[in-house]
Amino acid sequence: MVARSSEVRPTAVRRSASPGAGGRRGRRAGRLAGLGFGGAALLILLTGCDVNSAFGFGWPQGITPESRRMYDLWIASCIAALVVGVFVWGLIFWCVVRYRKRGNELPVQTRYNLPMEFLYTIAPVLIVSVLFYYTAVVQTDVVKTTSNPDVTVEVVAFKWNWQFNYRDGQGVDANTTASVLGTSEVIPILVLPTDRSIRFEETSKDVIHSFWVPEMLFKRDVMPGNIRNVFEVSSLESEGAYVGRCAELCGSYHAFMNFELRVVSPENFDRFLAAKQGGASTQDALTSIGEEPYAVTTRPFETRRTEHNFNQAGAGS
Numbered sequence: 001m002v003a004r005s006s007e008v009r010p011t012a013v014r015r016s017a018s019p020g021a022g023g024r025r026g027r028r029a030g031r032l033a034g035l036g037f038g039g040a041a042l043l044i045l046l047t048g049c050d051v052n053s054a055f056g057f058g059w060p061q062g063i064t065p066e067s068r069r070m071y072d073l074w075i076a077s078c079i080a081a082l083v084v085g086v087f088v089w090g091l092i093f094w095c096v097v098r099y100r101k102r103g104n105e106l107p108v109q110t111r112y113n114l115p116m117e118f119l120y121t122i123a124p125v126l127i128v129s130v131l132f133y134y135t136a137v138v139q140t141d142v143v144k145t146t147s148n149p150d151v152t153v154e155v156v157a158f159k160w161n162w163q164f165n166y167r168d169g170q171g172v173d174a175n176t177t178a179s180v181l182g183t184s185e186v187i188p189i190l191v192l193p194t195d196r197s198i199r200f201e202e203t204s205k206d207v208i209h210s211f212w213v214p215e216m217l218f219k220r221d222v223m224p225g226n227i228r229n230v231f232e233v234s235s236l237e238s239e240g241a242y243v244g245r246c247a248e249l250c251g252s253y254h255a256f257m258n259f260e261l262r263v264v265s266p267e268n269f270d271r272f273l274a275a276k277q278g279g280a281s282t283q284d285a286l287t288s289i290g291e292e293p294y295a296v297t298t299r300p301f302e303t304r305r306t307e308h309n310f311n312q313a314g315a316g317s
C-alpha cells in the first residue's frame with residue numbers, strides 16, 4: 001500500500017481553540033469559495049446575453065466557413081482556459097482563507113502527495129493533447145485546396161501595393177483575363193463573388209509581404225521567387241466591403257499597403273468581370289454593377305515621397 005502523503009506533526013504544544021471552531025471555519029471558507037464560484041458563473045451568464053461580443057475576445061466575425069471554424073476553435077480554447085483559470089483561482093482563494101494563520105501553531109507539514117502530483121502532471125498533458133487535436137483538425141480543414149475552384153485570383157504584391165489578376169486556370173501557366181492594379185492614388189479593390197469557392201495564388205515582385213483580410217481570420221505570406229503560396233476559401237458568405245492589409249513589415253510604406261475586398265453577388269461578379277474584360281476601368285466596372293467605384297473601408301495615404309519632411313514638426317497627419 002502506498003502512503004498518500006507524509007505528514008509531520010509539529011512538536012509545538014497545540015493551543016487550538018475548541019474542537020468545533022475548525023469545523024465552523026471550514027464551513028465559512030466553503031461558503032466564501034462557493035460565493036466566488038457563483039459570482040464568476042453569474043458574470044459569465046450575464047455577459048453571455050451577447051455571446052459573440054462577450055466571448056469574441058477581440059476577433060471579428062468571419063465571412064467564410066473556414067473562418068467560422070477558426071473562430072469556434074479560438075472561442076472554445078478561451079472558454080476552456082477561463083474554466084481552468086477560475087478553478088485555479090478558486091483553489092488559491094480557498095487555500096488563502098482555509099489555511100490562513102491562526103495563532104502561533106505550526107501547521108501540518110506535508111512533504112508529498114502522490115495523487116496530487118499525478119493529477120498535476122497528467123492534467124496539463126491531457127489539456128495540451130485536446131487543444132492540439134482540435135487545432136490539427138481545424139488547420140487541416142483551413143489549408144486544404146481543391147483541384148477545381150470556381151474562381152482563381154492571383155495576388156501580386158509589390159512595394160507598396162497590390163495587383164489582383166483574375167485567372168482562367170491554376171498555376172503560373174494560366175492566363176490573366178482581367179486585372180486590378182493599385183496605385184498611390186487609388187486603393188485596389190478585389191471584387192469576388194459570394195457562394196463560390198475561391199483560390200488565392202500569391203506571388204511577390206520584391207520582398208516578403210502578407211495578404212490579410214481580418215474578416216477572413218486568415219493571413220498568408222506572399223513570397224518572392226518561385227514560391228507560390230496558395231490557399232482557398234470554400235465560399236464568401238456575406239456581401240460587403242472589407243479592408244485588406246499587408247501583414248508583413250515590408251519596408252518604409254508597409255503601413256500604407258491597403259486594399260479592399262468587395263464581396264458581391266455571383267451575377268454582379270460575372271458582369272464586373274465581363275466589363276473589365278471588355279476594357280472598362282475597375283471604377284467604371286464597379287459603377288456598372290451599382291457598387292461604389294472607390295474603396296470605402298480605407299483611403300490612400302499621403303506618402304509625401306518627394307518631400308524630405310521626416311521628423312519635422314507637423315509633418316504627420
Ligand SMILES: [Cu+2]
Pocket residue numbers: 157208209210246247248249250254257
Ligand atoms: Cu507589404
